[in-house]
Amino acid sequence: MATPNTTLWEVFIRSRNGLAHKHCGSLHASDATMALQAARDIYTRRGEGLSIWVVPSSAITASDPSEKGMMFEPAESKIYRHPTFYEVPEEVGHM
Amino acid sequence: MYTQALNTSDGEDRGVEDAAQAARFQARIDAEERIEPNDWMPAAYRKTLLRQISQHAHSEVVGMLPEGNWITRAPTLRRKVALLAKIQDECGHGLYLYSAAETLGSSREEMVDALLAGKAKYSSIFNYPTLTWADIGTIGWLVDGAAIMNQIPLCRCSYGPYARAMIRVCKEESFHQRQGYEIMLTLCRGSAEQKAMAQDALDRWWWPVLMMFGPPDQVSQHSDTSTKWKIKRFSNDELRQKFVDATVPQAQFLGLTVPDPGMKQDAEGHWRYSEIDWDEFKQVLAGNGPCNRDRMAARRKAHDDGAWVREAAAAYAEKRQARQHAQAAE
Amino acid sequence: MATPSIKISETPLVLHVLRRADDALILGHRLSEWCGHAPMLEEDMALTNMALDLIGQARELYSYAARIEGKDNDEDKLAYLRDERQYRNLLLVEQPNGDFARTIVRQFFYSVFADLYWRAMMRSGDATLAAIAAKSEKESAYHVRHSSEWIVRLGDGTEESHARAQAAIEYLWAFTGEMFEVGDDERGLIDAGIAVDAGKLRAQWLKIVSGIAAEATLTLPSNDWMQKGGRAGRHSEHLGHLLSELQMLQRSFPGATW
Numbered sequence: 001m002a003t004p005n006t007t008l009w010e011v012f013i014r015s016r017n018g019l020a021h022k023h024c025g026s027l028h029a030s031d032a033t034m035a036l037q038a039a040r041d042i043y044t045r046r047g048e049g050l051s052i053w054v055v056p057s058s059a060i061t062a063s064d065p066s067e068k069g070m071m072f073e074p075a076e077s078k079i080y081r082h083p084t085f086y087e088v089p090e091e092v093g094h095m
Numbered sequence: 096m097y098t099q100a101l102n103t104s105d106g107e108d109r110g111v112e113d114a115a116q117a118a119r120f121q122a123r124i125d126a127e128e129r130i131e132p133n134d135w136m137p138a139a140y141r142k143t144l145l146r147q148i149s150q151h152a153h154s155e156v157v158g159m160l161p162e163g164n165w166i167t168r169a170p171t172l173r174r175k176v177a178l179l180a181k182i183q184d185e186c187g188h189g190l191y192l193y194s195a196a197e198t199l200g201s202s203r204e205e206m207v208d209a210l211l212a213g214k215a216k217y218s219s220i221f222n223y224p225t226l227t228w229a230d231i232g233t234i235g236w237l238v239d240g241a242a243i244m245n246q247i248p249l250c251r252c253s254y255g256p257y258a259r260a261m262i263r264v265c266k267e268e269s270f271h272q273r274q275g276y277e278i279m280l281t282l283c284r285g286s287a288e289q290k291a292m293a294q295d296a297l298d299r300w301w302w303p304v305l306m307m308f309g310p311p312d313q314v315s316q317h318s319d320t321s322t323k324w325k326i327k328r329f330s331n332d333e334l335r336q337k338f339v340d341a342t343v344p345q346a347q348f349l350g351l352t353v354p355d356p357g358m359k360q361d362a363e364g365h366w367r368y369s370e371i372d373w374d375e376f377k378q379v380l381a382g383n384g385p386c387n388r389d390r391m392a393a394r395r396k397a398h399d400d401g402a403w404v405r406e407a408a409a410a411y412a413e414k415r416q417a418r419q420h421a422q423a424a425e
Numbered sequence: 426m427a428t429p430s431i432k433i434s435e436t437p438l439v440l441h442v443l444r445r446a447d448d449a450l451i452l453g454h455r456l457s458e459w460c461g462h463a464p465m466l467e468e469d470m471a472l473t474n475m476a477l478d479l480i481g482q483a484r485e486l487y488s489y490a491a492r493i494e495g496k497d498n499d500e501d502k503l504a505y506l507r508d509e510r511q512y513r514n515l516l517l518v519e520q521p522n523g524d525f526a527r528t529i530v531r532q533f534f535y536s537v538f539a540d541l542y543w544r545a546m547m548r549s550g551d552a553t554l555a556a557i558a559a560k561s562e563k564e565s566a567y568h569v570r571h572s573s574e575w576i577v578r579l580g581d582g583t584e585e586s587h588a589r590a591q592a593a594i595e596y597l598w599a600f601t602g603e604m605f606e607v608g609d610d611e612r613g614l615i616d617a618g619i620a621v622d623a624g625k626l627r628a629q630w631l632k633i634v635s636g637i638a639a640e641a642t643l644t645l646p647s648n649d650w651m652q653k654g655g656r657a658g659r660h661s662e663h664l665g666h667l668l669s670e671l672q673m674l675q676r677s678f679p680g681a682t683w
Contacts, residue, residue: 003208005204006204025260037571041470042187064133065131066135168671169674170505172500173484174683176477180473183469183470282683285683288681397461397463400525401468401525403585406586407578411581411582414581
């Protein structure tokens with residue numbers, strides 16, 4: 001008999017106060033409470049974390065890589081959104 | 096963390112997939128771009144990776160057993176916690192790797208079922224027994240040492256999730272080889288009996304460790320495709336030679352003799368080892384090593400004994416969800 | 426040739442510390458037996474983490490016991506060179522792992538006690554013990570949480586898991602009384618504010634354990650006959666086998682360094 005699947009969770013960890021939670025891996029657990037404990041036991045053994053989020057993998061909606069052109073390339077030409085687009089004379093100093 | 100170059104890649108698909116897509120894929124690989132789970136990839140690339148990563152994961156988990164054999168007998172409390180933490184790391188590494196493999200479309204359960212059904216391979220090295228405490232030192236020093244040679248290049252593997260898992264693994268693993276070497280050093284500086292124990296362990300493990308790098312290049316199947324896809328960056332023989340060159344001076348420092356009377360240092364400084372007994376390697380892979388049956392029996396027992404626990408957790412989760420729905424409906 | 430057991434000057438404080446150290450080491454050792462064999466990889470990690478916490482506590486306690494004893498002993502001599510009758514741990518912690526339910530129930534019973542105990546010991550007049558207590562309490566608090574979550578899932582999971590959890594409770598119940606025992610030698614330490622009166626923790630322990638058991642739809646036995654002897658070095662037959670493994674190398678290679 002095939003072993004039934006256990007829910008897959010994605011784990012996000014804040015390593016230091018002031019930093020954002022960052023994806024660090026996944027794990028299997030039957031429910032959210034156990035997922036959180038497993039995340040603690042697996043991903044913070046070397047003091048890597050101060051806060052943990054666990055999210056069922058199935059709850060994540062991802063962009064489609066084949067739509068990369070439409071999704072992300074239009075932003076590339078808008079260089080006027082970056083500070084280096086503008087010229088300020090050196091004498092003015094840092095701005 | 097243990098990988099073994101016994102994986103073979105599948106040949107390229109012929110005519111099934113769009114040639115233009117395949118060309119674009121190869122161009123991305125050539126440009127050192129990482130491939131991510133949802134990206135288009137040739138079916139053979141997916142299959143090759145899935146097999147390699149799952150074999151790697153199985154090796155981590157089966158690899159807990161030979162060292163686990165000495166947890167309860169570790170000679171000091173310091174050694175006991177170090178060994179326990181190391182084996183726990185292997186468990187974590189298996190878990191990271193299963194997760195990386197899952198991004199390719201197979202569930203951990205399917206992979207584990209394949210292992211337990213005898214359909215999936217794991218590193219041949221774990222089919223050898225740990226007979227004395229010196230074996231624990233030798234595994235850390237040599238088996239982890241060999242694994243690191245294999246794994247560091249994998250941190251730059253073209254498949255993103257595998258490369259990221261390997262970065263985490265290599266970072267955690269940095270203490271494993273050191274703890275093994277420290278055990279060996281302590282034994283070699285100890286009594287004559289302890290030193291003999293260390294030499295005996297080296298005698299038994301040396302050749303099986305050299306086999307970990309996989310068959311010699313001239314017979315290694317399909318490694319061209321793996322190289323082209325940047326899954327593999329060095330050949331089996333290149334890595335094996337690198338390992339031997341690094342290890343011989345370490346053995347000399349310990350005052351131990353590498354059990355290869357024919358070994359010679361060439362003009363370029365490489366230590367040239369004698370012919371490896373590839374028949375033994377084939378036999379061990381075929382299931383006839385000293386511990387194959389015990390290892391699989393132990394994994395099956397853990398899986399079977401744990402079935403009711405996993406069922407209970409799943410049943411409870413369902414009940415709780417049903418209760419929450421009922422509450423919300425009120 | 427074999428290494429003989431050491432002699433210990435068992436002052437009340439040394440004895441008190443050794444009891445706690447032995448509890449932690451033996452339970453940690455039992456948990457470590459699961460490594461590589463747990464029901465799922467995630468739980469393998471969790472059980473090993475608890476084992477490492479407990480062996481870590483044992484090391485600190487042994488080192489302190491050796492220091493107050495003031496002889497040539499150290500953590501390893503205390504762990505590896507005392508025989509069965511010199512070990513002072515609870516009978517509960519030496520009981521074999523059995524199935525996962527028995528391991529979890531044993532952990533739950535012990536951790537709830539240990540957490541109450543360490544929390545009270547944080548106010549010990551002995552600064553070293555208070556510091557060890559502060560560190561250990563954080564660990565035991567997590568052990569309580571983890572084992573409680575499992576108790577609830579096993580009790581309220583499937584019919585089989587419920588039956589196994591209930592059987593484990595019945596099997597281990599008679600070993601719980603010993604946790605609250607106070608030896609005559611401990612009275613002085615309690616009066617001096619160095620040790621805690623474990624007997625006073627019983628009501629709270631029962632309240633917590635009953636609460637979780639009820640949530641898990643499990644029943645606590647009504648019998649109050651309790652097994653005793655561990656604190657005085659009279660153990661079950663299981664401890665000797667555990668020690669023969671634990672001490673094997675130290676006993677067979679006299680004076681060796683590892």
